[in-house]
Amino acid sequence: MTPDEAPFPATERTTIGRSPDRGTRDRRVAEAILDEGVLCHVGVTTDHGPVVIPTTYARRGDELLIHGSPAASWLRATGKGTPVCVTVTMVDGLVLARSAFHHSMNYRSVVVFGQAEPITDHGEKAAALDAIVEHIVPGRTAEVRPMRDDEVRGTLVVRLRLDEASTKIRAGGPIDDDDDLDLVDVWAGVIPVRTAFGEPEPDELSEALPTPPSVVDYGR
Amino acid sequence: MTPDEAPFPATERTTIGRSPDRGTRDRRVAEAILDEGVLCHVGVTTDHGPVVIPTTYARRGDELLIHGSPAASWLRATGKGTPVCVTVTMVDGLVLARSAFHHSMNYRSVVVFGQAEPITDHGEKAAALDAIVEHIVPGRTAEVRPMRDDEVRGTLVVRLRLDEASTKIRAGGPIDDDDDLDLVDVWAGVIPVRTAFGEPEPDELSEALPTPPSVVDYGR
Numbered sequence: 035m036t037p038d039e040a041p042f043p044a045t046e047r048t049t050i051g052r053s054p055d056r057g058t059r060d061r062r063v064a065e066a067i068l069d070e071g072v073l074c075h076v077g078v079t080t081d082h083g084p085v086v087i088p089t090t091y092a093r094r095g096d097e098l099l100i101h102g103s104p105a106a107s108w109l110r111a112t113g114k115g116t117p118v119c120v121t122v123t124m125v126d127g128l129v130l131a132r133s134a135f136h137h138s139m140n141y142r143s144v145v146v147f148g149q150a151e152p153i154t155d156h157g158e159k160a161a162a163l164d165a166i167v168e169h170i171v172p173g174r175t176a177e178v179r180p181m182r183d184d185e186v187r188g189t190l191v192v193r194l195r196l197d198e199a200s201t202k203i204r205a206g207g208p209i210d211d212d213d214d215l216d217l218v219d220v221w222a223g224v225i226p227v228r229t230a231f232g233e234p235e236p237d238e239l240s241e242a243l244p245t246p247p248s249v250v251d252y253g254r
Numbered sequence: 255m256t257p258d259e260a261p262f263p264a265t266e267r268t269t270i271g272r273s274p275d276r277g278t279r280d281r282r283v284a285e286a287i288l289d290e291g292v293l294c295h296v297g298v299t300t301d302h303g304p305v306v307i308p309t310t311y312a313r314r315g316d317e318l319l320i321h322g323s324p325a326a327s328w329l330r331a332t333g334k335g336t337p338v339c340v341t342v343t344m345v346d347g348l349v350l351a352r353s354a355f356h357h358s359m360n361y362r363s364v365v366v367f368g369q370a371e372p373i374t375d376h377g378e379k380a381a382a383l384d385a386i387v388e389h390i391v392p393g394r395t396a397e398v399r400p401m402r403d404d405e406v407r408g409t410l411v412v413r414l415r416l417d418e419a420s421t422k423i424r425a426g427g428p429i430d431d432d433d434d435l436d437l438v439d440v441w442a443g444v445i446p447v448r449t450a451f452g453e454p455e456p457d458e459l460s461e462a463l464p465t466p467p468s469v470v471d472y473g474r
Contacts, residue, residue, distance in 0.1 A: 047302045051327055072359070072447075073345055077297035077306035082267045083337035086297035086306055088363050107271055117303035125293055125449075130469065134387050134398050135405040139292070143308050167354050177441070178354050179434055185355040207457040214399055221397070221460045225472050226452030227292075229345075236443040237427040243441045249350065252445050 047147055048200040056202045064144045064201045068093045070254050071122040072170055076100060076150075078108045078118050091120070092162075092169030096197065098146060099153075099162040102190035109192055115149035120194060128225040131208035132217045138204065140224065145200045150192040156183070162191045173248040229254070267367055268420040276422045284364045284421045288313045290474050291342040292390055296320060296370075298328045298338055311340070312382075312389030316417065318366060319373075319382040322410035329412055335369035340414060348445040351428035352437045358424065360444065365420045370412040376403070382411045393468040449474070 041059035042048065050057040058064075074091045077084060087105040091098055098120060102109045109116050127140035153159045163186065164175045208222045234249045261279035262268065268279075278284075294311045297304055307325040311318055318340060322329045329336050347360035373379045383406060384395045428442045454469045 047300070047305065052323055072348070073343060073361075075295040075297075075306050075341055075343070077295075077304035077339070079299045079304045080267070083367065084297035084299045084304055084339045085267065085367075086295050086339045086341040086365065088341060088343040088361065090359065103272055119297070119304045119306045121295055121306040121308060123293060123295070123308040128292070128390055128451075128472075130391060130394065130398075132398055133405075134384060134395050134401050135409075137387050137390070137394070137398075139310065139390075141293075141308065145306065147303065147305075164354060167357050170348060170357070170359075171350060171445075174350065174357070175354050178350075178352055178357075179437060179440070181354050185353075189355075207455075215459060217399055218459070219463070220399070221456060221463045221466045221469065223454055223456040223460055223469075225391075225454050225469060228450050228452065230448050230450035231348075232446030232448065234443055234445050235427075236441060239435060239438070240441045240443055243439070246441045249441065249443075249445060252348075 042199050045198055048198060050200060050202065056204050058201050058203065064199050065093060067124065067142045067144045067201065068122055071124060074100065074120050074122045076105055076118055076120050078105060078116055080108050090166055090170060092165040093196065094165050096195065098194040098196055099165055100150065100192050100194060101166055102152070102192040106190045109150055109152070109190060115151050118148065118150040118194060120146045125227045126205065127227050129208050130222055130225065132210045132214040132220040132222045136208055136210055140204050142203045143201070146194060146196060147198045148194045150194050153191045153193055156186060159191050160186045162193070163189060171248050177246050177248055262419050265418055268418060276424050278421050278423065284419050285313060287344065287362045287364045287421065288342055291344060294320065294340050294342045296325055296338055296340050298325060298336060300328050310386055310390060312385040313416065314385050316415065318414040318416055319385055320370065320412050320414060321386055322372070322412040326410045329370055329410060335371050338368065338370040338414060340366045345447045346425065347447050349428050350442055350445065352430045352434040352440040352442045356428055356430055360424050362423045363421070366414065366416060367418045368414045370414050373411045373413055376406060379411050380406045383409060391468050397466050397468055
């Protein structure tokens, strides 16, 4: 087993207290969730308490690259490395049980802990920004005007080693108490939830252009 | 203007540094986003750094009710009130510009700051749990077996006053540099994103039952 295939280690903050059967330390499972998501929530501790900011990201091998500008004032505040928690969640279904109590959600989530470090090298930062665009819309960077130096300089990108993470997955139907199965008139089941991508909407100047490869049949 | 209609006050942590034109202090706008979402991300500060946990919630008037069990060990850790940040985000579109740099997302987000306090009164807690079920699936609690006392006792629900919040919205097409509008061969526009709810999937015992009112034509 190479290091890349080794499961995430058990640490105090990745040991799941509730529904531990829904947790996995399998790195490939976490990577698949991170690769499907487009949005992460970045948590940082500030003088004014915790702050949770939504932003975009990409996974590249065993690190996360995070567009840090929305949280720039906090990510820069503590110098070189900032302790962060980055969470990516996908809701897959609303789970309706026969009792109010057993209502639940189907979901997949990855909670990553680590130190976020600003990428300072200009070339590395430009590559990281391109990686984030490519994560969201594969093939897109080849279709557009590349980053200019001043654009790269004005943007904060942080990197985070993907070496401490907690993955949870709930799937399947409701889990009712045995006694509640006698409630034969109560419908129970799942309302599936998914992220849907609609028909691309070209802007005014693009209306006569063919839809480019990165946009045709877009899906994740 | 009643207090409920007053805008959120400007505080240090709700003053938006980046793209302030995308921010609003309008309470109704924040409430509409909170009412549409099904999932929030709760950030807390722990001895091991920040932690961000996905969970369900409901808005009731000027407070958020949050299902705290997924984060129970942290929400209980600091006693009566825990400083939290609760963020709800909806992605509405992928925004593709003519330059890599100006790629963006259409989204709506509300970031709420405050002290999360466990609801200890049994009746209030039961009502809060019902409110969370009703937030996700309106009308559902009347269709199912109510909460039992032991179920209510074993669950952590916290409340958070909705009095310090930051709302951001980005909508519309790409905003390109003027010079980039000359790139007449580059398609630019938006891929719309929405949360889609699929055909309800009854469990085995429900297959012969009619789909209940709370589930028929489910949408948000």
